[in-house]
Amino acid sequence: MSGLAPHRLSLNTATVREQWNLAEAIEGCARHGIGGICPWRDKLHEMGVEAAARAIRDAGLGVSGLCRGGWFTQTGAVDDAVIDDNRRAVDEAATLGADCLVMVVGGLPEGSRDLPTAWALVEDGLAATLEYARKVGVKIAIEPLHPMYAADRACVNTMRQALDICDRLGPGIGCAVDVYHVWWDPELEEQLARAGKERILAFHLCDWLVPTRDQLTDRGMMGDGVIDIPRIRGLVEANGFEGLNEVEIFSALNWWRRDPDEVLATVVERGRTVC
Amino acid sequence: MSGLAPHRLSLNTATVREQWNLAEAIEGCARHGIGGICPWRDKLHEMGVEAAARAIRDAGLGVSGLCRGGWFTQTGAVDDAVIDDNRRAVDEAATLGADCLVMVVGGLPEGSRDLPTAWALVEDGLAATLEYARKVGVKIAIEPLHPMYAADRACVNTMRQALDICDRLGPGIGCAVDVYHVWWDPELEEQLARAGKERILAFHLCDWLVPTRDQLTDRGMMGDGVIDIPRIRGLVEANGFEGLNEVEIFSALNWWRRDPDEVLATVVERGRTVC
Numbered sequence: 001m002s003g004l005a006p007h008r009l010s011l012n013t014a015t016v017r018e019q020w021n022l023a024e025a026i027e028g029c030a031r032h033g034i035g036g037i038c039p040w041r042d043k044l045h046e047m048g049v050e051a052a053a054r055a056i057r058d059a060g061l062g063v064s065g066l067c068r069g070g071w072f073t074q075t076g077a078v079d080d081a082v083i084d085d086n087r088r089a090v091d092e093a094a095t096l097g098a099d100c101l102v103m104v105v106g107g108l109p110e111g112s113r114d115l116p117t118a119w120a121l122v123e124d125g126l127a128a129t130l131e132y133a134r135k136v137g138v139k140i141a142i143e144p145l146h147p148m149y150a151a152d153r154a155c156v157n158t159m160r161q162a163l164d165i166c167d168r169l170g171p172g173i174g175c176a177v178d179v180y181h182v183w184w185d186p187e188l189e190e191q192l193a194r195a196g197k198e199r200i201l202a203f204h205l206c207d208w209l210v211p212t213r214d215q216l217t218d219r220g221m222m223g224d225g226v227i228d229i230p231r232i233r234g235l236v237e238a239n240g241f242e243g244l245n246e247v248e249i250f251s252a253l254n255w256w257r258r259d260p261d262e263v264l265a266t267v268v269e270r271g272r273t274v275c
Numbered sequence: 276m277s278g279l280a281p282h283r284l285s286l287n288t289a290t291v292r293e294q295w296n297l298a299e300a301i302e303g304c305a306r307h308g309i310g311g312i313c314p315w316r317d318k319l320h321e322m323g324v325e326a327a328a329r330a331i332r333d334a335g336l337g338v339s340g341l342c343r344g345g346w347f348t349q350t351g352a353v354d355d356a357v358i359d360d361n362r363r364a365v366d367e368a369a370t371l372g373a374d375c376l377v378m379v380v381g382g383l384p385e386g387s388r389d390l391p392t393a394w395a396l397v398e399d400g401l402a403a404t405l406e407y408a409r410k411v412g413v414k415i416a417i418e419p420l421h422p423m424y425a426a427d428r429a430c431v432n433t434m435r436q437a438l439d440i441c442d443r444l445g446p447g448i449g450c451a452v453d454v455y456h457v458w459w460d461p462e463l464e465e466q467l468a469r470a471g472k473e474r475i476l477a478f479h480l481c482d483w484l485v486p487t488r489d490q491l492t493d494r495g496m497m498g499d500g501v502i503d504i505p506r507i508r509g510l511v512e513a514n515g516f517e518g519l520n521e522v523e524i525f526s527a528l529n530w531w532r533r534d535p536d537e538v539l540a541t542v543v544e545r546g547r548t549v550c
Contacts (some may be wrong), residue, residue, distance in 0.1 A: 108501055112501075113502065119461065146422060146423065147422045147460070148490075151485045152484060157461070164461075183425075186433070187435075188389075212426070221376050226383055228390065
């Protein structure tokens with residue numbers, strides 16, 4: 001398989017979150033020929049949703065997703081505040097014309113060891129958000145996070161688990177597949193086939209570093225770690241995915257400290273050579 | 276469910292590996308009323324296998340396992356050196372009368388990104404070792420490690436994956452279930468039922484700390500983290516497990532720095548109160 005041309009890439013703003021605001025990231029993508037963007041909501045709110053939507057459109061960028069909704073377990077109850085916030089996220093995704101709203105569902109509630117209850121909260125929250133998202137025409141993408149985040153970020157940790165939820169909730173909901181979270185899974189091939197084109201809503205790239213010095217912020221640039229990215233991209237595309245290849249790298253120790261134009265130039269080069 | 280009396284506990288020597296040699300650990304278990312021990316092989320070799328077997332017997336301790344065989348992917352081939360070393364481990368487990376030989380199967384070979392090949396190496400190595408272990412009468416326990424160790428320690432990361440291997444290899448092989456590695460798994464209940472009494476060969480305790488500051492050596496004492504240990508112990512016992520509850524805590528930042536008698540007293544207290 002040949003590499004990815006830059007117009008097939010999308011920049012998740014987390015990759016340069018310490019260096020650029022959203023306006024700068026939009027300009028950076030245009031300057032480097034990157035085809036799309038996925039804003040985080042803090043950057044989006046700072047710029048203003050309407051202004052951001054306009055600037056992204058004017059720059060000719062696609063919107064591979066909006067990061068993020070979810071966090072349904074935070075208070076131990078799926079209350080109005082949580083649902084209202086998720087509905088606002090749906091509205092923002094609609095305004096941006098985003099391919100999906102990415103859901104980081106939340107881990108164990110503070111002080112809890114009760115995973116089954118956390119799973120139930122997550123499903124209730126997703127169901128309530130999905131009902132609204134269907135009306136607005138926004139797709140919901142559950143992002144199964146690596147199992148090392150089960151306690152503190154997301155208690156949905158495999159494609160199988162995410163798709164079981166999708167099966168129960170019906171149309172309009174699928175998965176965001178991030179190589180960092182799923183690369184180890186012996187069921188990945190089978191579960192991507194089960195997901196199919198309709199439910200692979202986003203595809204995220206970075207790499208798994210050995211050693212990993214921090215569980216959240218030591219992710220690698222594509223090619224610097226052990227993930228066989230071409231294999232996973234091949235599986236995703238064999239199942240019909242035609243969206244952008246979104247680059248999301250949390251890297252406090254390396255890439256967040258560099259010149260952001262160097263980061264984007266490296267993203268473009270690695271897209272061509274190792275993805 | 277009431278807590279665990281000390282005679283139902285076993286001490287994995289890793290828990291006090293910075294403080295005690297094997298002879299001291301055996302004496303420590305006897306002094307604290309702990310019912311068994313699981314030596315690591317470096318400690319065992321240092322003491323001598325025969326001498327250790329005698330001392331453990333004299334102290335009236337059970338042997339919940341021997342840590343560890345495996346590491347089949349280290350050189351990128353299941354060669355004679357790897358198989359010979361695993362056969363020696365089987366012999367040592369037999370001499371000790373250990374309930375099982377625990378297998379940490381190995382991650383990706385150096386420089387490789389090829390997980391399917393690593394999986395195949397592991398299965399070949401397990402098959403070769405199992406053939407010998409059956410003759411000697413030693414049970415082989417695959418320990419699925421947390422997915423965060425897939426690259427550098429073990430590419431078998433779920434109970435489902437381990438049991439799929441067991442199904443293919445036949446009798447004499449099962450799983451070592453460590454709460455640290457499996458607590459997050461939404462399939463845990465179903466896979467423990469699938470394993471059954473014959474294939475739950477060991478049960479390991481510690482806790483998952485939030486935050487986890489080091490991926491290998493920041494495991495918690497039972498009760499200091501987020502794992503619902505009574506729930507998992509209940510599932511293991513409901514499926515017929517009657518072995519010792521082995522405490523294995525890698526803790527460079529805390530327990531390895533403490534007086535080992537304080538560590539064992541804490542293990543005994545937490546066994547009674549939170550397990």
